[in-house]
Amino acid sequence: MSTNSSSEIDVAHVQQHLVMDDMSSHESSAVEIPVPYHLPGAAMTHDIYTHANSLVKASLPRSRSLSDLAPPQLENDNPTAEFSNLDKPGGMRRYHVAQQQRFANQKDPSSFQPETAFEELFRPDSICSERSRQDYTFLYPDTQAQPVTRHFLDYLAMTSVMNQFAGEDLSDSEGDSHTDEETTSLLPNKHTSKVKKGKEKANITKTLFLLFKAFIGSGILFLPKAFLNGGLLFSIITMWVMGGVSLYCFLLLLDCKKYLAGSYGDIGGVLYGPWMRSIVLFSIAISQMGFMCGGTIFIVQNVIEAIRALSHDTIHLSSGAVFIFLAIILMPLVLIRNIAKLSPTALLSDVLIVAGLIVLLAYDFIEIFESGTPTVGPNINWWFNSANYSVFIGTAVYSFEGIGLIIPIRDSMEKPEKFPAVLTFVMVLVASTLCAVGTLGYVAFGEDSKTVALLNLPAGILPNSIQIGYAIAVLLSNALTLFPTIRIIEQALFGERTGKHSLYIKWQKNTLRAFIVILGTLIAYIGANDLDKFISLIGSVCCCPLSLIFPPLFHLALQDTKGWKRSVDMVLIAFGCGVMMFTFYNTSKQWVSQ
Known part of the structure; x- marks a missing residue:
């Protein structure tokens, strides 16, 4: 046997x-x-x-x-x-x-061999280095307290991706409501497993909507006046060229992500050193500050005009008083640590922005076709405006600035391999929308086009309500816009120190946040007289490096970048630097000469 x-x-x-x-x-x-x-x-x-x-x-x-x-x-x-x-x-x-x-x-962290040099060079709170931490959540896989969206509109609030703006871990531990206290249960609650689930991934539809929302904001309302500065044909061609170049640069950044894990700044740090990471973070901080400043000027001009029209020209608000009032309202919003609590305000902002765009386009059509035959505005430059075209170029760069959300949205997708195709489709859709709004607004009002398109609307309850509603929408979104700037500065000044258990540190951070709001409001007040030129400067100084220079610069440093790819990268770097210096010089010259 x-x-x-x-x-x-x-x-x-x-x-x-x-x-x-x-x-x-x-x-x-x-x-x-x-x-x-x-x-x-x-x-x-x-x-x-x-x-x-x-x-x-x-x-x-x-x-x-x-x-x-x-x-x-x-x-x-x-x-x-x-x-x-x-x-x-x-x-x-x-x-x-x-x-x-x-x-x-579980794999012993001490024996972990990093795939890239990044995980040996950079701080532990970077996203890609989370693998080297001891993870205790696997003990209770069904009770992980990870964020989960309740419905599609909650997902569109974008608070989850703002926590990882440009791939950075910007979440604030002070906003974490799960504290270890004496009353905390040692064992997981059996009832919570039915509610708390793993973090939801986005399908193609959600990713498409989220990307479109990332590129469409208050900047779209500056385009009719921008088309006046550039000339109609030149503006349309430039918008498509800038959209195509921006898309290619976005794809270059995603290509870098295939070889190097981590955030936008981490990729630059691995390829060029810690100084490059600092430059990227600085660029992100000032660009978001610039967007907040542009949005604040937008709010002030809309509120002043709407109140004047609704009061039948009897109430004339002081711009300085409105700036102070906006800063006072914004301060409590930026003191919120848990960014998820801003979801309701973000959703309200989305609704108001969509409503404002619909009403604006409707009035543009009415202005053009009201008499039965197409009627255009006065003195339209159909081709090229040689006097102010440089101002338009900076505004075009500003309009396509959304690279900070490319990495977190891609990482939140169910099938990241399909993200380039989705991004390409969205960029075509965004370019078409921007050209449509700019063209219709300029053709409808001609040389009378205002810097903010909503100011072209006639006086009335509906148009003025839309102006106030859109202003409220931008004000609510300013808290999210300023969040990356605040967290980057806080991490640079305070490091890992938290105010969760220290009132002294917490109020230091509160003071810093209030100071950032005041500084941004002062900058906006200074640039309020020439909003179109101010927006162009933001586009040239703040947006050009992030969108047009850094992606090809990082891609050029990859070992697999050879032959024609290197040539294309060098051309793009030269193009981005040229656009930045040209628009900055000419716009500044026009601003000073006035």
């Missing part, structure tokens, strides 16, 4: 005296028997079941894989299963052993 046959007989004899469930009793003797910890005396009979299962393994041919013989991990399917046996004899010890086994199965 062979060894396997004798082992099978031994297993059969032993199994006659063991407690087996119905499924196991109908299977062959080559199936392991789970230890019935729920029965009395399990601590005494545990070794018998272990011996029987060892006989099962010994009875199998060596060619058969043992990977399918592991006892079922009931705790993974039902997190409360192992806790129900804690009151049985030896239950606490078995739970402790099982817990230690899970830790042993």
Whole structure:
């Protein structure tokens, strides 16, 4: 008789005296028997079941894989299963052993070999370095307190991706409501597993809407006056060229992500050193500050004009007073640590922006076709405006600034490999929308086009309500816009120090946030007289490096960038630097000469 046959007989004899469930009793003797910890005396009979299962393994041919013989991990399917046996004899010890086994199965962080030099160079709170931390959440896979969107509109609030703006970990630990206190349960709550789930990934539709929202903001309302500065044909061609170049640069950044993990700044830090990471973070901070300043000027002009029209030209607000009032309103919003609490304001902002754009386009059509035959505005330059075209170029760059959200939106997608195709489609849609708004607004009002397109609307309850509503929308979104700037500066000044348990540090951070709001408001007040030129300067100084220079510069440093790709990268770098210096010089010259 062979060894396997004798082992099978031994297993059969032993199994006659063991407690087996119905499924196991109908299977062959080559199936392991789970230890019935729920029965009395399990601590005494545990070794018998272990011996029987060892006989099962010994009875199998060596060619058969043992990977399918592991006892079922009931705790993974039902997190409360192992806790129900804690009151049985030896239950606490078995739970402790099982817990230690899970830790042993986890990769030891000290033996982790990074795939890239990045994980050896940069701070531990960078996104890609999270793998090197000891992760305890795997113990309770169904009870991880990760953010999950409740519905599609909640997803469109974008608060989750703003926490990882440009791939940076900008989340504030002071806003974490889960604190370890004496009343905190040592075991997971069995009722929470039905509510808390893993972080939801975005499908193609959600990604499309989120990308479109990232590129469409208050900047779209500056385009009719921008088309006046550039001339109609030149403006349309330039918008498409700038959109195509921006798209290619976005794809270059995504190509860098294939080789280097981490944030936008981390990629630059790996390729060029820590100084480049600092430059990227500085560019992100000042660009978001610039967007906040432009939005604040937009709000002031709309509110002043709407109040004047609604009061029948009897109330004339001071711009300085409105700036101060906006700063006072914005300060409490930027003091909110948990950015998810801004979701309702972000959703309201989205609704008001969409409503404003619809009304604006409707009035443009009415202005053009009201008489039955197309009627255009006065003195339209159909081709090229040689006097102010440089101002338009800066505004065009400003209009396509959304690179800070490319990485987090891509990382939140279910199928990241499809993101380039989705991004390409969205960029075509965005360019078409921008050209449509700019063309219709300029053709409808001609040389009378105002810097803010909503100011072209006639006086009335609906148009003035839209002006105020859009101003409220931009004000609410300013808190989100300023969030990356605040967190980058806080991380640079305070590092890992948190005000969660220190009122002194917390109020230092509060003071810093208030100072940033005041500084941004002062800059906006200075640039309020020439908003179109101010927006052009923001586009040239703040947006050109992030959108047109850094992506090809980083791609050029990759080892796989050879041949024609290197030539294209160098051309793009020269193009971005040329656009930045040209628009900055000419716009500044025009501003000073006035």
